[in-house]
Amino acid sequence: MIKRTLLSLLASFAFAAPAAATNPYAEMVRLEVLPGWHQANGTHIAALRITLAPGWKTYWRAPGDAGIPPSIRWAGSRNLTNATPQWPTPVVFSQNGMRSVGYKHELILPLVLTPQNVGKPITLKGQLQIGICNDICVPADLSFDLSLPQGATRPDPAIASALASQPFSGDKAGLSAVHCAVSPTADGLLLSADITLPSAGAEEYAVVETADPQVWVAEAETSRTGNRLHVETQLMHVEGGAFALDRSGIRITVLGTRHAVDIQGCPAAP
Structure with a gap:
């Protein structure tokens, strides 16, 4: 699909x-x-x-x-x-x-x-x-x-x-932690990010990017519980097949009604 x-x-x-x-x-x-x-x-x-x-x-x-x-x-x-x-x-x-x-x-x-x-x-x-x-x-x-x-x-x-008017950096916005879990799917990879970050506003929308322009990123699903934001999306190479994901090149921008936050890099959970 x-x-x-x-x-x-x-x-x-x-x-x-x-x-x-x-x-x-x-x-x-x-x-x-x-x-x-x-x-x-x-x-x-x-x-x-x-x-x-x-x-x-x-x-x-x-x-x-x-x-x-x-x-x-x-x-x-x-x-x-x-x-x-x-x-x-x-x-x-x-x-x-x-x-x-x-x-x-x-x-x-x-x-x-x-x-x-x-x-x-x-x-x-x-x-x-x-x-x-x-x-x-x-x-x-x-x-x-x-x-x-x-x-x-x-x-x-x-x-x-x-x-x-650029988004705040993670440090300036109060980012405490960010971790990404990656698992294979039929079409590519499922990426799930857990971000410890104060709210950027009543409505938050996260955009996920990768360093590889050949990797297509689906619209992310975003939910918040307290101080933790959960972001989930699917990744697929435009030519199909397997691909390597550089975690340091993952970029998550959180767009809120008060401000935006630019988070660069998403390591695995310790």
């Missing part, structure tokens, strides 16, 4: 993806680069600002079964060694009876940029592929190209606000 659902979703995405040049929904979303500022350690903080037309939304890095995962290509950038997105806390919304995770109205996505040569300008050039949704969901392929200023050192308030 899980395999059929996954293959159906992949097939529908493949047939729904038009070329960027013929995308009739491009007017529903605008993209611009916020140039940001240079930091004393040599890195540069910039951001991609995605502005959505009224009623439209886009997706987080782990969008859920009903969403389209975003992708950034940096081809054409100059003097750039690494670019790390810093995702603000998303919201959970329902779509055709399924839950997905993302943003409405606007997304400012901060980027931590590492230059090849400190002191020389960085040029950001590439493509952002995102899903946008209203009554229907479609992919949009958006290009960006901007040379970043070298002398700017004053933080941009919009980018700083987006950085501040």
